[in-house]
Amino acid sequence: EAGVAQSPRYKIIEKRQSVAFWCNPISGHATLYWYQQILGQGPKLLIQFQNNGVVDDSQLPKDRFSAERLKGVDSTLKIQPAKLEDSAVYLCASSLAVEQFFGPGTRLTVL
């Protein structure tokens, strides 16, 4: 069974630029999550989708971050414009029931 796929694996941008990350969950998993992990901290949930609907986006900085899940499968997370403090690893996870399975993450560096 293929795992959660994410791309790109690494991205370096200047502040005020925009960036987008892509996630392909495990086939059949209805729930998809985006987490932000700042260096030295645990992952923090940004947004949770159930199929293509948003369940929880309470910790998503909506003035600069947006996310969508097309047709209840793939998802993209966008940051526009990026700030220095957005430097982090962005993890995507999916689940069928309770247990979440994580992708390798995208490491973003904002200069």
Place this chain on the structure above:
Amino acid sequence: KQEVTQIPAALSVPEGENLVLNCSFTDSAIYNLQWFRQDPGKGLTSLLLIQSSQREQTSGRLNASLDKSSGRSTLYIAASQPGDSATYLCAAYYNQGGKLIFGQGTELSVKP
């Protein structure tokens, strides 16, 4: 507020030593608790998941315990090896809100 704390933030031990990693959580109404391993530059690998009705789970050299009443979980690693070097994260899952709340992790270094 639901919070998860891991102490220490970093730990260095010689190869072969048995060790314990600690995790505490503020809200005892957890559904389950999960331990993950994270290698540098990689995603999270699930090690053990303990349901709220269970007291412990074992996998090979790993044993995780859960004490809801005290709000604590421990991960015991027996006969540590250099390949065990990684960051270990615990996460509490709460039914209310369906959220995984992570601790900040313990960075483990096992010296040959």
